Amino acid sequence: MSLIRIEDYRLAFDGFEGRVHVLDGIDLAIEAGESVGIVGETGCGKSVLARSLLRLNPSPPARVVSGAIRYEGEDILAMGGGALRRLRGGIIGMVFQDPVTYLNPVFTIGQQMQEVLRAHEPGLSRAQRRARCIELLEAVRLPEAAALLDRYPHELSGGMRQRVLIAEALAGNPRVLVADEPTTALDVTIQRQILALIADLVARLGLTLMLISHDLGVIGAACRRIVVMYAGTIVEDAPAELLFGSPLHPYTRGLLAAMPDLRQPGHMPSGIPGSIPNLRDPPQGCRYHPRCPLAMPICCTTKPVLRGAPHAVACHAVAP
Amino acid sequence: MIPLLELRDVTVRFGAHAAVREASLALQPGAALGLVGESGSGKSTLLRVLLRLQDVAAGQVLMDGAEITTARNAALRALRRDVQVVFQNPHSALNPRLSVHDAVAEPLLIQGGLSRTKLRARIDGLLDDVGLGPEFLWRYPHELSGGQKQRVCIARALAPGPRALLLDEPTSALDVSVQAQIIDLLRRLRARHQLAFLFISHNLAVVQLLCEEIAVLRQGEVVERGPVAAVLHAPAHDYTRALLASVLPPGINRLAAP
Numbered sequence: 001m002s003l004i005r006i007e008d009y010r011l012a013f014d015g016f017e018g019r020v021h022v023l024d025g026i027d028l029a030i031e032a033g034e035s036v037g038i039v040g041e042t043g044c045g046k047s048v049l050a051r052s053l054l055r056l057n058p059s060p061p062a063r064v065v066s067g068a069i070r071y072e073g074e075d076i077l078a079m080g081g082g083a084l085r086r087l088r089g090g091i092i093g094m095v096f097q098d099p100v101t102y103l104n105p106v107f108t109i110g111q112q113m114q115e116v117l118r119a120h121e122p123g124l125s126r127a128q129r130r131a132r133c134i135e136l137l138e139a140v141r142l143p144e145a146a147a148l149l150d151r152y153p154h155e156l157s158g159g160m161r162q163r164v165l166i167a168e169a170l171a172g173n174p175r176v177l178v179a180d181e182p183t184t185a186l187d188v189t190i191q192r193q194i195l196a197l198i199a200d201l202v203a204r205l206g207l208t209l210m211l212i213s214h215d216l217g218v219i220g221a222a223c224r225r226i227v228v229m230y231a232g233t234i235v236e237d238a239p240a241e242l243l244f245g246s247p248l249h250p251y252t253r254g255l256l257a258a259m260p261d262l263r264q265p266g267h268m269p270s271g272i273p274g275s276i277p278n279l280r281d282p283p284q285g286c287r288y289h290p291r292c293p294l295a296m297p298i299c300c301t302t303k304p305v306l307r308g309a310p311h312a313v314a315c316h317a318v319a320p
Numbered sequence: 321m322i323p324l325l326e327l328r329d330v331t332v333r334f335g336a337h338a339a340v341r342e343a344s345l346a347l348q349p350g351a352a353l354g355l356v357g358e359s360g361s362g363k364s365t366l367l368r369v370l371l372r373l374q375d376v377a378a379g380q381v382l383m384d385g386a387e388i389t390t391a392r393n394a395a396l397r398a399l400r401r402d403v404q405v406v407f408q409n410p411h412s413a414l415n416p417r418l419s420v421h422d423a424v425a426e427p428l429l430i431q432g433g434l435s436r437t438k439l440r441a442r443i444d445g446l447l448d449d450v451g452l453g454p455e456f457l458w459r460y461p462h463e464l465s466g467g468q469k470q471r472v473c474i475a476r477a478l479a480p481g482p483r484a485l486l487l488d489e490p491t492s493a494l495d496v497s498v499q500a501q502i503i504d505l506l507r508r509l510r511a512r513h514q515l516a517f518l519f520i521s522h523n524l525a526v527v528q529l530l531c532e533e534i535a536v537l538r539q540g541e542v543v544e545r546g547p548v549a550a551v552l553h554a555p556a557h558d559y560t561r562a563l564l565a566s567v568l569p570p571g572i573n574r575l576a577a578p
Contacts, residue, residue: 041495042466187358188522188566195568196575214495217568221575244571258500259570260525262552268529271501275465
C-alpha cells in the first residue's frame with residue numbers, strides 16, 4: 001500500500017462568475033521515503049494540491065467534485081475533527097512560501113513554538129516543552145537556540161524565520177513534509193542552505209517529502225521524482241534523471257527550453273506561445289492542446305491518460 | 321565616450337544605515353549593464369538615485385557628463401524623457417482605472433505636441449513594438465495576463481522615445497515561459513531603438529542573456545565589475561563566487577550537507 005494515494009481527485013472553486021475547475025482527475029501515489037517534486041507554472045494547481053493533503057483549501061469556495069486522498073488507506077477527505085487534527089502536523093507537516101506572513105509578529109518565537117507543542121503533546125510540562133523547542137531549533141541548525149526563544153520574528157532574517165517554520169512543522173514528529181515554495185522568498189545563497197537543510201532532515205528523519213516549486217533547479221536539488229502539472233492536470237511523472245534526460249511531454253520540453261541556463265551562454269530560452277487557459281472554461285480534451293506544437297485532432301476531444309512506469313506521461317502524441 | 325549616466329562615489333544613508341557606500345557606475349550610450357546582488361545590497365536604491373528619486377549623502381550623479389546631483393524640476397526634463405523605468409511587478413505598476421491606450425498615452429500627452437491622429441498612430445506603433453495587437457487598445461489591466469501587463473509597461477516606458485531603460489527585475493514576477501518571451505522582446509527592442517539598459521536582477525542567467533557588462537553589489541558596495549563573460553566565468557571576488565555557487569541550474573543538483 002502506498003503511503004499517500006490520490007485517486008481521480010477533482011476540485012473546483014465556486015465563484016461568483018461560475019465554477020473554476022482547479023484540479024482535474026489527479027492520480028498520484030507516493031511511497032514512504034520518496035522525495036517528490038511538483039513543478040508547474042502559476043495557476044497549474046500545485047499549491048492547491050499540496051493544501052489538499054491537509055484539507056487546507058477553504059470550503060466554500062473549494063468543492064471536492066470526485067476522488068479520494070488516502071493516507072495508509074484512510075481517506076483524508078472523509079476524516080472527522082479529531083483525526084484531521086492528528087493528521088495536520090502530526091502526520092503531515094507543512095512549510096509555506098513566505099516566512100514573514102506565517103509567523104505572528106506580536107509573539108516571541110518561543111511562545112509560537114510552545115503553542116504548536118501544546119497542541120501535539122499536551123502532557124509536557126513547561127520545562128519539557130522549552131527543552132523540546134531548543135532541540136527542534138538545533139535540529140534546523142539555528143545557533144544559540146535558547147536565546148532565540150525570546151526573540152520576535154522581526155529580529156530574525158528571512159532564512160532564520162524559514163528555519164523556525166521548518167522546526168514548527170517538525171514539532172509533531174510528522175512522517176510527511178509538504179513544502180510549498182519554501183525558498184521562493186529567499187535570496188539564492190540562503191535558498192541553497194534551506195534546500196540542503198530540508199534534504200538533510202528528510203534523510204535523517206526518514207521523512208517523505210513533497211516539494212512544490214516553479215523552479216526546476218530547486219526541484220532538481222531536493223527530489224528524486226518529479227511531477228509536472230499544467231492547468232490542473234498531471235502531464236508527466238518520472239524519476240528526476242529521466243525527466244531531465246529525456247522529457248516526453250511537449251509542455252515539459254517547453255518548460256525546460258524556456259529556462260535560462262548559466263552554463264550555456266549561447267542558449268537563448270524560447271517561450272511557450274499563448275497563455276495558460278481560463279479554468280472557468282478549460283479546453284476540452286488535453287488542456288495543453290491550444291499551445292501544443294504536436295496537437296492532433298484527438299487532443300481536442302479526448303483527455304489523455306497518464307500512462308507508463310516509471311516514466312509516465314499523459315499525451316496522445318508521445319507514447320512512453 | 322561620455323557616459324549617458326554616471327555615478328561617482330555615491331553614498332546613500334537611511335538614518336545611520338548606509339544603503340549605498342561610495343558606489344561608482346557608468347552606463348554608456350547603447351550599452352547594457354547588469355546590476356546583481358541579494359536583497360538589501362542596494363540595487364534598487366542605486367536605480368532610484370539614477371532617476372533622481374533619491375538624494376545622495378555624498379558623491380555625484382551625471383548625465384551626458386553634466387552634473388545633476390541636486391538638479392530639480394526643469395533641469396531634469398532631459399532625464400525624465402531620456403531615462404525610463406520598468407518595474408518588477410506589472411500588477412502594481414499600472415493604474416487599474418486606465419485602459420492600455422490611456423496608460424501609454426499619458427507620457428505622450430505630458431510631452432505634448434502630438435495631434436490626435438498622430439497620438440493614436442504613435443500608440444498603435446508602440447503596442448506593435450511590444451507585440452500587442454490592436455485588440456488590446458481598450459482593455460484594462462485586470463483583463464491582461466502578467467506578461468501582457470509587462471508589455472504595456474514597456475510600451476509606456478518607450479513612449480517618450482528614451483535613450484535608456486532602467487529595468488528593475490522586470491521578469492521575476494513572471495512564469496519562466498513568459499520570462500523567455502519578455503527577454504526576447506527586450507533584446508529586439510534594444511537593437512531596434514539603440515537603447516541602453518541598466519538591468520537589475522538576482523538571476524545571473526537572465527543577466528547573461530541581456531547584458532554585456534555586470535556589476536556585483538554587496539551591502540551597498542560594488543565588489544566586482546566587468547564584462548559578463550569574465551565576471552560570471554572567472555569571478556575575482558569571493559562574494560561573486562559564492563553567488564555563482566548558489567545558482568541551481570535546471571537539472572539534478574547535488575547539495576553539500578548543511
